[in-house]
Amino acid sequence: MYSKLTIAALTLVTVAAAPAVAKDRVGYQAIAAGSLAKAEQTIDAERAIFPDRPELMLNLAAVYARTGREAQARALYGDVLDREPVALDMADGSVRTSHELARVGMMRLTTAMATR
Template structure:
């Protein structure tokens, strides 16, 4: 299974939808509206709870709204599942595990520098 990933935002991979509908919260994240992104992604996760692009994007939204513990849990949940190849807009392909590890690292760095 391969999912399409979008921009690298705040050193975290943000997955984009393959269709125009913003079911992954990508547009809200790109616009800096992390609260709206979280709401949109939470609704989508009620339908698709195990999609790694949803978990990764929600982790970004949570991290940006001060919900670091919840973001950490989501990153770890991604790591507990099989890795999924994610295509980036620049043509690179990264593992969902690589993205989750980068997100965890960023959380740890952010907390350590506060």
């Protein structure tokens, strides 16, 4: 059985906790604004408290992927896949699992590396 978290998706499988007016504790707003260093700082601080939250791992993996740290991104996606899947409500109303999103992230890393 999946636990449910309310999130929204952004390119490279970044996710954000709702409501949108809440403080950005998952780095979503910083990622969307292109402030990857701020996003990483925010996510690292939250992971110190909640190390197993898949939305934090997925967002940090996206930051790593965007900043050329493919090995670290791949490791985080693997960590998500090693845990129980969590059902995530997406901004478009669909529901996807943390495993699905991690697989998409892995696929994008593989595709990006193949096109270099």
